[in-house]
Amino acid sequence: MDEPLLRMRNITKSFPGVLALKDVEFELHAGEIHAIIGENGAGKSTLMKVLLGIYQPDEGTIHLKGKPFHAKNPRNAQDQGISMIYQEFNLVPDLTVAENIFLAREQRRFHNLLIDDKAMLSETRKFIGSLGLDIDARLTINELSVAEKQMVEIIKALVVKSDILVLDEPTSALTEKEVQRLFSILERLKNEGVGIIYISHRMEELNTIADRVTVLRDGTFVATHEWKAVTVPNLIRMMIGRQLNDLFPYVPSKPGEVVFKAHNLNRSSFLKDVSLEARKGEILGLAGLMGAGRTEFARAVFGADRKDSGVIWMDGKEITTRSPHDAIRHGIAYLPEDRKKDGLFLELDIYDNILAGNLTQYSSKGIVNDSTCRAIVDKRIAELNVKTHSPRKIVKYLSGGNQQKVLLSRWFCKQAKLIIFDEPTRGIDVGAKSEIYQLMNKLKQAGAAIIMISSEMPEILGMSDRIAVMYEGRITGELTRAEATSEKVMALASNLAVKA
Amino acid sequence: MDKTRIGNTKLQLNTSLMQKVTASIALLLMILFFSIVSPYFFKVNNLLTIALQTSITAITAYGMIFVIISAGVDLSIGSNIAFTGIMVALMLKNGFPIWLAMILCLVVGITAGMVNGILISKMKLPAFIATLGMQMVLRGLALVVTDARPVYLDNAPQFKQIAQAKLFNTIPFPVLYMIVLGFGAAFLLRKTVIGRNVFAVGSNEESARLSGIDTEKVRIFAFMFSGLMAAIAGLILTSRVNSGQPTIAVGYEANAIAASVIGGASMRGGHGSISGAILGAFILGVLMNGLNLLNVSQNWQVFASGFVVIFAVYLDKVRTSRN
Incomplete structure (x- = not known):
C-alpha cells in the first residue's frame, strides 16, 4: 500500500518509575478501522495521549500524511485533523447540547461580538438529523441519558472535519441499537476516507467492524494483523502471553469455613x-x-x-x-x-x-x-x-x-x-x-x-x-x-x- | 505525574507550626512598635484592656476553629451572640434564677449550632449558605422578640459581675474565661477522639467515612461547639453592657474567622489550632488598641484589620506553595 495516513514509530514514553511505552509501532491507513487491544495498563490510552499531545513522547516520530506531526494539546491535534472521542465525558453539564458541540468554536454574528445561537442550534440539529438520532439540541447535558451524552461526545468530534477519529471504548454506555447506529456512522466515515482508531475490550464488536488490529502488551508492540487473519483465542494469547514468575509469593493454605x-x-x-x-x-x-x-x-x-x-x-x-x-x-x-x-x-x-x-x-x-x-x-x-x-x-x-x-x-x-x-x-x-x-x-x-x-x-x-x-x-x-x-x-x- | 514531587522532603517543618512562629514574630514586632510610638501602650492597665477586648474574639474563634478545621465556616456567630444575650436578659427580667437563665442560654446557642450542623451534614447544604441563613434567622428573632429595643437589666445586679468583676481587683473575669476555655478547647481538639476526628473529616471527608468515622456526627459536633462558644460570648457581652442588645455583635464572625486564619487555619480544612487562634485574636486586638492610642479613627482600624487578614493569608500561600 502507499504512504499510510498516520505512522507512529518507536514511540517511547516513561513516567517516574514506569516505562509506559517502549518502541511502539502503529500505522493507520485512510478508510480503515484499526482496533487497538491489550490488557488494562498495556499502553493503549497512553499511546493515544501521545498522539493527541496530552503527553509528549520521550522518543519516536509521528507522521501524518507523510509529514512530521506534533500536537501541543488535543485542541491543537484537532486543528490538524485528529479528533478523539473520550471514554469519560468532557461535556459541560449546565450548557445545552448545541453549546457543548460548539464550545470554544462558537459561531458569531454582529461583527463577532455576539454568539449566534440560532445558527449553532440549526447546525446542531442538522448533524443530529443526519446521524438519525433524536436528541433535542436545546436540552442541557444534565437532562440527557448516559447514551445520549456519549452520542453528543461523538457529534462534537464529527463537527470538525477530521482525517482521523480516535474512539476509546465508545460503546460501554450504549445499548445494542445505539451501538448499531454508531457502527453505521463509522462505516460511512470510513467510506469517506477517514481513518478510525478503535480501542475496545469487546471482541464481538471488533468482529463486526475492525479491518486490522494491533496488540499491545506491557507497553510494548506485539503485532499488527488483518482482523480476518487471526482468531479471538489467538488474540487473547497475544494480549497476555507472559510467564508467571516468582514475583508472587503464593503460599498454599487450607481454606476454613x-x-x-x-x-x-x-x-x-x-x-x-x-x-x-x-x-x-x-x-x-x-x-x-x-x-x-x-x-x-x-x-x-x-x-x-x-x-x-x-x-x-x-x-x-x-x-x-x-x-x-x-x-x-x-x-x-x-x-x-x-x-x-x-x-x-x-x-x-x-x-x-x-x-x-x-x-x-x-x-x-x-x-x-x-x-x-x-x-x-x-x-x-x-x-x-x-x-x-x-x-x-x-x-x-x-x-x-x-x-x-x-x-x-x-x-x-x-x-x-x-x-x-x-x-x-x-x-x-x-x-x-x-x-x-x-x-x-x-x-x-x-x-x-x-x-x-x-x-x-x-x-x-x-x-x-x-x-x-x-x-x-x-x-x-x-x-x-x-x-x-x-x-x-x-x-x-x-x-x-x-x-x- | 508532576515533576515537582521529588526532592522536597527535607524542609518539612510542620506548616501550622511555621505559621504560628510567623504570627508570634509579627505580634512581638507590633508590640515593640506600639511601645515605641506610644507611651501609654506598654502599661499593665492597657495590656489588660487589650486582653479584655480580645477575649470575645478569642472565645468565638475557639468555636470557629473547630468548624474551619472540619472544612466549614460559621457565619451565624454574631447573631447567635445577640440572640442568646437577648434570651438571658429576658429571662432575668422575668425572674429566672441566674444559673438557670445561663444554662438555658447555652442550650439555645448549642441548639442553633446543631441545626447548622444538621443542615450541612444531613441535608447537604453548603456551610456558607446554611449559616448565612441562620445568621439572618437569629438576628431576625432577636429583633422580633425585643421589638428592636434593648432589654435593660435592672433587677439582676449579680449578673453583671460575670463580666465586670476582677480577680484581685486587676484581672477582668473575661480574660480568665478566655484562658480557661482556651485550655479546654485545646484539650478537646487535640486529646479527644471527636476532636481528632475533626481533622480527618476536614482533610478528606470520603477517606474519613471509609475509615469508619461517623462524619455527620463530627460535623454536627463542630457546629455545636461553635454555637456553645458563641453563647458564652453572648453571656459575657450582655453582662458587660448590662443589657440585651438586639443589634450587638454584628460581624463578629468575621473577627473569629480572621483570628483563625491569621493563626494558621486553612479554609480548605484539616489545619488549625487553638493557640493559633489566640495569637490571631491578639494580633487583631493589639492592632486595634495601638491604633486607638495613636488616635487613628475607628474606620481606619477596620481597614487595617482587613489588610492584616489578607496579608497573613497571602504570606501563608507564598510559603506553602514554595514547599
Whole structure:
C-alpha cells in the first residue's frame, strides 16, 4: 500500500518509575478501522495521549500524511485533523447540547461580538438529523441519558472535519441499537476516507467492524494483523502471553469455613444478582475488566454505597451495612482503589493517617491515650516496613508503596475478618509490590478472608486461591487456582465462550 | 505525574507550626512598635484592656476553629451572640434564677449550632449558605422578640459581675474565661477522639467515612461547639453592657474567622489550632488598641484589620506553595 495516513514509530514514553511505552509501532491507513487491544495498563490510552499531545513522547516520530506531526494539546491535534472521542465525558453539564458541540468554536454574528445561537442550534440539529438520532439540541447535558451524552461526545468530534477519529471504548454506555447506529456512522466515515482508531475490550464488536488490529502488551508492540487473519483465542494469547514468575509469593493454605457470604446483591445497572462467598484463610481473586462492577460490589458490601437488594452474612449471621461504620463493626475492611482520593489524608502525617478511624480503641471515655497511640504507630511502621524517618512525615510526600502500607497499617489495627483489597498494587514499584503480597499472605495465614480485586492478570493468577470473574455487573464464573489460566479468566471477563 | 514531587522532603517543618512562629514574630514586632510610638501602650492597665477586648474574639474563634478545621465556616456567630444575650436578659427580667437563665442560654446557642450542623451534614447544604441563613434567622428573632429595643437589666445586679468583676481587683473575669476555655478547647481538639476526628473529616471527608468515622456526627459536633462558644460570648457581652442588645455583635464572625486564619487555619480544612487562634485574636486586638492610642479613627482600624487578614493569608500561600 502507499504512504499510510498516520505512522507512529518507536514511540517511547516513561513516567517516574514506569516505562509506559517502549518502541511502539502503529500505522493507520485512510478508510480503515484499526482496533487497538491489550490488557488494562498495556499502553493503549497512553499511546493515544501521545498522539493527541496530552503527553509528549520521550522518543519516536509521528507522521501524518507523510509529514512530521506534533500536537501541543488535543485542541491543537484537532486543528490538524485528529479528533478523539473520550471514554469519560468532557461535556459541560449546565450548557445545552448545541453549546457543548460548539464550545470554544462558537459561531458569531454582529461583527463577532455576539454568539449566534440560532445558527449553532440549526447546525446542531442538522448533524443530529443526519446521524438519525433524536436528541433535542436545546436540552442541557444534565437532562440527557448516559447514551445520549456519549452520542453528543461523538457529534462534537464529527463537527470538525477530521482525517482521523480516535474512539476509546465508545460503546460501554450504549445499548445494542445505539451501538448499531454508531457502527453505521463509522462505516460511512470510513467510506469517506477517514481513518478510525478503535480501542475496545469487546471482541464481538471488533468482529463486526475492525479491518486490522494491533496488540499491545506491557507497553510494548506485539503485532499488527488483518482482523480476518487471526482468531479471538489467538488474540487473547497475544494480549497476555507472559510467564508467571516468582514475583508472587503464593503460599498454599487450607481454606476454613465460610466467613462471608453475599447473596443476590443488586444496585441499579452496576450489580446484577451478585453472590459470592469468602472463606477463612483464602485469597479470593475478583477479576474482570474495568467497569465490570468489582469496585461497586466492594463498596456495596462495605456500606459505602447503598444497594437496592441483597443479603450479606458474616459468620453465618445476617448483617446490614448501611455505612462503612457498620461494616467495620462487623469485621469488614476495605482498601479503596483510589487511595489518594478515598483512603489517605494527604495533608496529614503518618501518625494521624494510621490512627484515623481507630482512635476509639486507643482511648478511654473519649480521651485519646497518646502513649498507646505512639506505641501502636511505631509498631505498625516497623511491622509493615514503612520507610520514613519519622511518624510525623506528611503522607503526600511518601511513595505510592509506602502510602499503601500506611493505609494497610490503619486496617491492621482493626483485626478485620474480611479484607477487601481493591487494586492493592496499582502504581506501586516492584519491590513494594512483593512486600504487599507478603502482608496479604500474613493476613491469610492468620485466618482472615481476603477478596482481592485486581485488573492485573498475573496478580490474579499468582496470588489467588480461588478466582471469581465479573462482567457487566454479573459473576460470569468461578475457577479454582488449579484450573485457572489467563485465557479462561479473560474469556469469562469478556463473556466469551472459548473452546478449551 | 508532576515533576515537582521529588526532592522536597527535607524542609518539612510542620506548616501550622511555621505559621504560628510567623504570627508570634509579627505580634512581638507590633508590640515593640506600639511601645515605641506610644507611651501609654506598654502599661499593665492597657495590656489588660487589650486582653479584655480580645477575649470575645478569642472565645468565638475557639468555636470557629473547630468548624474551619472540619472544612466549614460559621457565619451565624454574631447573631447567635445577640440572640442568646437577648434570651438571658429576658429571662432575668422575668425572674429566672441566674444559673438557670445561663444554662438555658447555652442550650439555645448549642441548639442553633446543631441545626447548622444538621443542615450541612444531613441535608447537604453548603456551610456558607446554611449559616448565612441562620445568621439572618437569629438576628431576625432577636429583633422580633425585643421589638428592636434593648432589654435593660435592672433587677439582676449579680449578673453583671460575670463580666465586670476582677480577680484581685486587676484581672477582668473575661480574660480568665478566655484562658480557661482556651485550655479546654485545646484539650478537646487535640486529646479527644471527636476532636481528632475533626481533622480527618476536614482533610478528606470520603477517606474519613471509609475509615469508619461517623462524619455527620463530627460535623454536627463542630457546629455545636461553635454555637456553645458563641453563647458564652453572648453571656459575657450582655453582662458587660448590662443589657440585651438586639443589634450587638454584628460581624463578629468575621473577627473569629480572621483570628483563625491569621493563626494558621486553612479554609480548605484539616489545619488549625487553638493557640493559633489566640495569637490571631491578639494580633487583631493589639492592632486595634495601638491604633486607638495613636488616635487613628475607628474606620481606619477596620481597614487595617482587613489588610492584616489578607496579608497573613497571602504570606501563608507564598510559603506553602514554595514547599
